[in-house]
Amino acid sequence: MSKPATQTPDGSRTSESDSGVRFHAIDDAEPFYRYGPGGYHPVAIDDRLGGHYNVLQKLGHGSYSTVWLARDEVLQRLVAVKVCTADASPRESEILSLLRHPSQVDGDGNDDALGRGMMPILLNTFHINGPHGTHTCLVTDVARCSVDEGKRRGFYAPLMLPVARAIAAQLILAVAYLHAKGFVHGDLHLGNVLLRLPQKFHLWSEEELLEHCGEPEQEPVQTFGDKPIPSGVPPVATLPVWFPMERIDKLPLSEADIVLADFGESYRPSQESKFECCTPVHFRPPESRFEPTKPKSFSSDIWTLACTVWATLAQRSLFEVFWGTEDDVTGMQVETLGKLPDEWWEKWDAHSEGFTEDGQLIRVEDGPMCTFDHQFEDTIQSGRRKLNMETMDSAEKEALLAMLRPMLAYRPEQRCSVNEVIGSEWMTRYAMPDYERMLRTQSVDGEPRK
Secondary structure, eight states: OOOOEEEOOOOOOEOOOSSOOOEEOOSSSSOGGSSSTTTTTOTTTTTTEEEEEEEEEEEEETTTEEEEEETTTTTTEEEEEEEETTTSTTTTHHHHHTSSSSSSOOOOOOOOOHHHTSSSOOOEEEEEEETTTEEEOOOOOOOOOOOOOHHHHHTOOOOOOOHHHHHHHHHHHHHHHHHHHTOOOOOSSSSGGGEEEEEEGGGHHHHHHHHHSSSSSSEEEEEEEGGGOTTTTTTTEEEEEOOOOOOGGGOGGGGGOOEEETTTOOBBBTTOOOOOOSTTTTOOOHHHHHHHHHHHHHHHHHHHHHHHHHHSSSOOOOOOTTTOHHHHHHHHHHHOOOOOOOHHHHOTTTTTHOOOOOOOOOSSSSSSOOOOHIIIIIIIHHHHHTTOOOOHEEEEHHHHHHHHHHHHHHHGGOOOHHHHHHHHHIIIIIIHHHHHHHHHHHHHHHHOOO
């Protein structure tokens, strides 16, 4: 196995490969220690993948893939090519194929066309052989960026409330469709919620792409001690392209169209048991820590869905702690939701460091407690007030928290189902009307949903 990223005494981040070579980390680039057996395939600008996909730009990366903007020379259009690591599960291509053909999927028979519309369209799959193994490649439409990336580049300014509601509604509908078809997503967070591009983008020429986005941005890969870069590691890092868009707080409702991405952690509980949770720690359901030997199921998605809805509406995640450990996140959960179930409380060795035995916060300094009410005011309302944006009234706040609380029940078996979320007052009275308005504006603009 390759070694994880480390930090040197001077604070610089590094990563170390099996060969013992340490790499300087580069912001927004993949970890280069993963270019080894079972890891990433080295891709370069102007490479031709699968015979007719000409690589033009980098779109991004994940733990198990790099993603590239390419021109399909057969169809003469722009596409995204996801090149999976050699050790990645092949399940994603299988799941995407099934989800776009619902008659092939076991489910409750409810063909929810709205939820299906938020699934990626798998245009093609192929395999490539490289120095680190055989890699599955998935071809899909190009997305503009993740909501998380849009927020980061917009300095975490809040979305306009109708836009945030429309995105949250689509996310809930997408998860409802998945659950109805028997699948758990397994990795819900805003990094996997993508904003669509207008259809006309896919027909851009290379000249138009260059005019709007510029040349690919690259940085040389550097090793500590100037050791030679091992074979199979790219000599340059290609950074993700940024498509022109309004700052996230200016995003119009007509462009709030999303697609749910990254099904590499998805599974069917009826066919397999899954125990690990790879979701970022501040989105991770508490059973992944306190009941690690129990298989996860749909209820784990419900917890992460609640956290993702909150992160869509707010300027930061509900349980987010800067460089937070598991103990920090659990402490935030207790501060917001109350004491853990007794057996979990006893398992949490660090509980006495911040809380009394009855779950009350030990105050070491003045300042507000991170209750639901405080978090709502601090992360959802105050930023909008400062920017003179629409805020939620007391009735909407009450409806939102009434929807989220049963989604965030500590015990998985006590959480509500996604169908109950769809039937909630906040979804029906606030989120769905803005989603329907979005569809109407797209129809007027000539950009109907696929």
